[in-house]
Amino acid sequence: MLRELTTLPIVGIMEAGILFGSQVGGNVGVVTTDKRWEPLLEHEIEGELGLKRQCSAGVISSGLSVLELETLPKEEVYEALCRAARRMVHEREADAILLGCAGMVGLDKVIQEAVGPDVTVLDPVVCAAEVCISLARMKLRTAKKGRYEAADPPKLST
Template identity: 45%
Template sequence: MAGKKILVINPNSSESMTDSLDQLISSLDHRLPFSAEIRTYTAPSGPPSINNENDAEASAGIVLSDLETELSQYDAFLVACYSVHPLVGMLREKLASHQHVTGIFEASISTALSLLPLGFREKRSMFGIVSTGTHWENALSEGVTMFLGLDEPRSCGKFKGVETTGLSAIELHTAPPEEVRRKMMEATKRLVKKRDVKVICLGCAGMAGLDGVVEDALVEELGEEEARNVHVLDGVRAGLGLLEGLLRALPGKER
């Protein structure tokens, strides 16, 4: 693992979003040091907040063009946008077989499934997503369907669904903190109301550091004892963990 490098890509052009990613990575590295060197990147232009598929497509083209000559410098890439972001597939087509890439959406679903019980003996046997604008309710549900190879979102019996705050990714950092907190808590409470959710995925890179708000909502809705049984999963943490694992399991060639 010596000398391995992971690039965390913020595909929107908001430096404040990257700053929050840097803070999260720094806090993680103090508790559980990464073997690979982790760097962050911000799109040089394009949408300041990715609010739909058109924004995602535009940002993917900008980032790929900007990074194309630097791809060989990294061993793994994390696309820090919680969507079925086209940049993940576009990078795969450009990378060598020993380089790895994932998005925080794909990484969080993979990790969430590993945290669920086998079968349905436990009442808490589902995962769900708390995200930003209402557009993502259908978009992320369709993304889960595609990722898991399902006919429709709930056909596996493990996916609860998506609840949204109505805020954009950038508004998570610019709206009054009390408004962000209130809307995050309301969305969380809707998701877990029936007490069948085991894992909550934070459905936006801009939610880095807001897991505490979700945990407070769980305590209010479920009580302290039940709240301890629900995992709050940050996609950036999940993605970095997955990539570190891949670099260890499939180290490939040295650069």
């Protein structure tokens, strides 16, 4: 809907992260928060984004809620996320891991250390910011013919 409302590029963190991950790895996986996000993210990756092939390792939960990322002691949060990331590497053979929640921003370095240098860990917020910067530098805008053509453009007051 946002793409219908503006010509400014709109970038999703999941999509940007998977696309970056597929450039640096052949088997991208997502580590997310609690278990209920696994089917929701799998559905988005496969159906909405059409990126199942690029994200072939799927989604694994850390068992933490989003709020626990901020409320639990850091060591407990780090251990849960690192355990999930190691599972992603060992069970699903992921060679690139995408953090599956904006609340994990900045935790890529902790997880990188846990999985080692042969696996790439990506922060999706950083990936999306880099895509936005590139689109702005290229002066690209959202197309208004076809999919993102606004049926009834809103009138914006100034």
